[in-house]
Amino acid sequence: MIKQAGARHSQPEGILDQLLEELTNRIHAGKSIDVDVCAGAHPEYADQLRRLLPAMQALNAFGGSHTARNDCTEPFAAIAPTTGVLGDFRIVREIGRGGMGIVYEAEQISIGRPVALKVLPFASMLDERRLARFRNEVRAAGQLHHTNIVPIFAVGSDRGVHFYAMQLVVGQTLAEMIGQLRRDRGLDAPVATMPPPGGATAQNGETARAALSTVRTVNRGEFYRKVALLAIHAADALEHAHACGVVHRDIKPSNLLVDERSVLWLADFGLAAVEAGADLTMTGDLLGTLRYMSPEQTQGSRIVLDHRTDIYSLGVTFYELLALRPAFDAAERAELLRQITDVEPLPLRRVDAAIPPDLETIMLKAMCKEAPDRYATAQEMADDLRRFLENKTIYARRxxxxxxxxxxxxxxxxxxxxxxxxxxxxxxxxxxxxxxxxxxxxxxxxxxxxxxxxxxxxxxxxxxxxxxxxxxxxxxxxxxxxxxxxxxxxxxxxxxxxxxxxxxxxxxxxxxxxxxxxxxxxxxxxxxxxxxNRRAGELLVRLTTSYPERPQYLAALATNYNRTGLVDWSLDRPLAAEPSFRQAWEIWTELAQRFPSEPTYQSGVSEMLANLGSVCYFSDRFNEAEEYYRRAEAI
Structure with missing residues (x-):
C-alpha cells in the first residue's frame, strides 16, 4: 500500500494534491499562510496556488466544518462554508451535496430573499472539465423560464469560490418521497431511491409526501391521478427546455423536487447539452446516473443524444414512483447495463395490478428501448397524461x-x-x-x-x-x-x-x-x-408451499381462489363458491397481517368479506351476512 501511495504522489497531480492537503491542515490549525511565499517555494505550481489558496482561506473563514465527513469521496470536499457570507449571500445551512456541487439554504442580503445557493466543490476547482460543467449548468438553466423549472437568480465568484443562487423550493425530492413511500409500506428502501440530495429543496417540508402517502393508502385512484399530474409538470418542463435547445441528460428522482403545494420542479442542469455549446459536456465520459440512463446514453460519446433520452429517463423515474421499485434493479454495473439495453421492464401491472392500464401504457411507451418508438416529444407525453386524467382515450398503444x-x-x-x-x-x-x-x-x-x-x-x-x-x-x-x-x-x-x-x-x-x-x-x-382456474390454483399451491416467503405467489393464489368462487357464483352455485371465497379471505388476512401498510392486501380482505356476505345473504343467513358486510365496511 505504501508503494502504491508513493506511486500516486510521483505524478504531478498527486504532488499538488498532497501539497494542498498539507496547506488545508495548516489553515484548519489556524496558521497563517503567505500566498507569495508559498508560490515562491513551489514555482511549478505557482499559478494554481495563487488561484486556489485565497478560495481555501475564504471557505475556511466562513466557519466550515473541520471534521471529515464520512460520505466525502473527493479530496477537500469537506472544505465548505456552513455559515458566513459569500458575495451578497448569507449562508444559513447545508441542505444537500452531490458530485456537481454543494447546496446551501441562504439569504440574499440586499433584498432579504431566501435562496438555494449552489457552490462548486473545492475539489472541482482543480478540474477544468468540472468547472466547465458548472458554468454550463448556469448557462443552460439560466436561459430557461418556466413554471416547473427552478429559476436562477444570480451568478458569482467570491475570492475564487464559484456559486449561483436559485429559488429555494421547500419540499422534498421525488427520490425521498419514493423512499418514504416504501418505508410506509414496510419495504426496504433500495439505494437507487436515496442519492445524496443536491437540488434546491429545503428539507423541512413533508406536506407533499405525506399527502401522497395518505392518498396512496386511502384512495389508490386519486394517488395515480396525482402521480400523473406530477409527470405532466415534469414533461411540460422538459418540453420547454427542449424547445430552447437544452437536453437535460440527468433526469432522475433526486433531480425532481416537489414543493408543499404538490408542484414539481426540474433542477440540476449540470450535465445538460446546449445546442450552441454541447461540447462543454461531451467529454466521452459516461455521464449521468446509470440506472436512469436511456440505452443510447449508456454508449457514452459513441452516439449523439437528442431530447428523447430525457423522455426515456422520465418514464423510468415515474415507473419507480408507481412501482416503488426501480425498473432495472441489478446491483452489478455490467448486469445493469445489460438490463437497460436488452431486457424489457416488468409491466407495471405485474408489479401492482391496481395501476391503471393507460398509465402503464404511457410509461412503457416513454421507456421504449429505441428512441423512435418513444413519444416524439415531451409535449406528446404530457398530452397523453392529460387525456388519462380526463378519462379520454390515450394515443399510446401497446x-x-x-x-x-x-x-x-x-x-x-x-x-x-x-x-x-x-x-x-x-x-x-x-x-x-x-x-x-x-x-x-x-x-x-x-x-x-x-x-x-x-x-x-x-x-x-x-x-x-x-x-x-x-x-x-x-x-x-x-x-x-x-x-x-x-x-x-x-x-x-x-x-x-x-x-x-x-x-x-x-x-x-x-x-x-x-x-x-x-x-x-x-x-x-x-x-x-x-x-x-383449478389448474392455475394447483400451480400456485405448489409455489406457495415451496416459497412461502414470496408474497406475490400468495397474492396470486388468493386472487385465483376468488376467481374460482366467482365462476361458481356465475353458475348459480353460491354454496360451492363459499369455500373458495373463504380460502382467499384467509390468505389476504395473512398477507395483511404480515404487511399492514400494504393497502392491496387490506382491500383483498374487505372484498372477500363482502363476497362471503353475499353468499350468506343468498343462502338466507342474514345475520351472518350483516356481520360480514359490517366488517368489510369497517376496513
Whole structure:
C-alpha cells in the first residue's frame, strides 16, 4: 500500500494534491499562510496556488466544518462554508451535496430573499472539465423560464469560490418521497431511491409526501391521478427546455423536487447539452446516473443524444414512483447495463395490478428501448397524461405482437434464425412459434442457452396476447378465435412445464392459466373457465408451499381462489363458491397481517368479506351476512 501511495504522489497531480492537503491542515490549525511565499517555494505550481489558496482561506473563514465527513469521496470536499457570507449571500445551512456541487439554504442580503445557493466543490476547482460543467449548468438553466423549472437568480465568484443562487423550493425530492413511500409500506428502501440530495429543496417540508402517502393508502385512484399530474409538470418542463435547445441528460428522482403545494420542479442542469455549446459536456465520459440512463446514453460519446433520452429517463423515474421499485434493479454495473439495453421492464401491472392500464401504457411507451418508438416529444407525453386524467382515450398503444417481435429481433440479431417464426404473425402464429421453441429446448446442449432465451420471449409474447384479450376484448364477435387462443395457450404452457422447473416460469404459467380462465368465462365457457382456474390454483399451491416467503405467489393464489368462487357464483352455485371465497379471505388476512401498510392486501380482505356476505345473504343467513358486510365496511 505504501508503494502504491508513493506511486500516486510521483505524478504531478498527486504532488499538488498532497501539497494542498498539507496547506488545508495548516489553515484548519489556524496558521497563517503567505500566498507569495508559498508560490515562491513551489514555482511549478505557482499559478494554481495563487488561484486556489485565497478560495481555501475564504471557505475556511466562513466557519466550515473541520471534521471529515464520512460520505466525502473527493479530496477537500469537506472544505465548505456552513455559515458566513459569500458575495451578497448569507449562508444559513447545508441542505444537500452531490458530485456537481454543494447546496446551501441562504439569504440574499440586499433584498432579504431566501435562496438555494449552489457552490462548486473545492475539489472541482482543480478540474477544468468540472468547472466547465458548472458554468454550463448556469448557462443552460439560466436561459430557461418556466413554471416547473427552478429559476436562477444570480451568478458569482467570491475570492475564487464559484456559486449561483436559485429559488429555494421547500419540499422534498421525488427520490425521498419514493423512499418514504416504501418505508410506509414496510419495504426496504433500495439505494437507487436515496442519492445524496443536491437540488434546491429545503428539507423541512413533508406536506407533499405525506399527502401522497395518505392518498396512496386511502384512495389508490386519486394517488395515480396525482402521480400523473406530477409527470405532466415534469414533461411540460422538459418540453420547454427542449424547445430552447437544452437536453437535460440527468433526469432522475433526486433531480425532481416537489414543493408543499404538490408542484414539481426540474433542477440540476449540470450535465445538460446546449445546442450552441454541447461540447462543454461531451467529454466521452459516461455521464449521468446509470440506472436512469436511456440505452443510447449508456454508449457514452459513441452516439449523439437528442431530447428523447430525457423522455426515456422520465418514464423510468415515474415507473419507480408507481412501482416503488426501480425498473432495472441489478446491483452489478455490467448486469445493469445489460438490463437497460436488452431486457424489457416488468409491466407495471405485474408489479401492482391496481395501476391503471393507460398509465402503464404511457410509461412503457416513454421507456421504449429505441428512441423512435418513444413519444416524439415531451409535449406528446404530457398530452397523453392529460387525456388519462380526463378519462379520454390515450394515443399510446401497446405494441402489437409483430412490432414487439421486430423490436426484439433488432436487438438480438444472432437469434433471429431461431426465433423468426415466433414474431411472424398474430396471436395464434405466436403460440405455434412458442411450441416450436420447446422443440429447440429439447435439442443439443449447445443450443440450450439460445432456446431458453427464446422460450422466455415466446412466453412473454403469449402473456401479452392473453392480457390484451382479457383487457381489450379484441375477439368480440369472433368466439372461435378466442377459444383457439385459450386452447393453444394452455397447450403451450403445459408443454413448457414438462421441460422447466424454474419457479418464475411456473408462476407465469399459473398467471397465463388465470388469463385463459378469464377468457373462457367472458365467452360463456364457464366449465372450461373452472378447469383453467383449478389448474392455475394447483400451480400456485405448489409455489406457495415451496416459497412461502414470496408474497406475490400468495397474492396470486388468493386472487385465483376468488376467481374460482366467482365462476361458481356465475353458475348459480353460491354454496360451492363459499369455500373458495373463504380460502382467499384467509390468505389476504395473512398477507395483511404480515404487511399492514400494504393497502392491496387490506382491500383483498374487505372484498372477500363482502363476497362471503353475499353468499350468506343468498343462502338466507342474514345475520351472518350483516356481520360480514359490517366488517368489510369497517376496513
Amino acid at each position: 405494441p402489437s405482437l409483430v412490432e414487439r417481435g421486430a423490436k426484439w429481433a433488432r436487438r438480438h440479431v444472432a437469434m433471429i434464425t431461431v426465433a423468426a417464426t415466433a414474431f411472424a404473425g398474430a396471436a395464434i402464429a405466436c403460440l405455434v412459434a412458442g411450441l416450436m421453441t420447446l422443440g429447440a429446448y429439447r435439442s443439443e446442449a449447445r443450443q440450450r442457452s439460445v432456446a431458453e432465451a427464446n422460450l422466455s420471449v415466446a412466453s412473454e409474447l403469449i402473456d401479452g396476447v392473453l392480457a390484451q384479450s382479457a383487457g381489450d376484448r379484441y375477439w368480440h364477435g369472433d368466439l372461435n378465435r378466442a377459444e383457439a387462443l385459450a386452447a393453444e395457450a394452455t397447450r403451450f404452457y403445459e408443454r413448457l412445464l414438462e421441460h422447466s422447473d424454474d419457479p418464475e416460469l411456473r408462476f407465469r404459467a399459473a398467471l397465463a392459466n388465470d388469463s385463459v380462465a378469464h377468457i373462457w368465462q367472458l365467452v360463456g365457457r364457464h366449465e372450461r373457465a373452472s378447469a383453467a
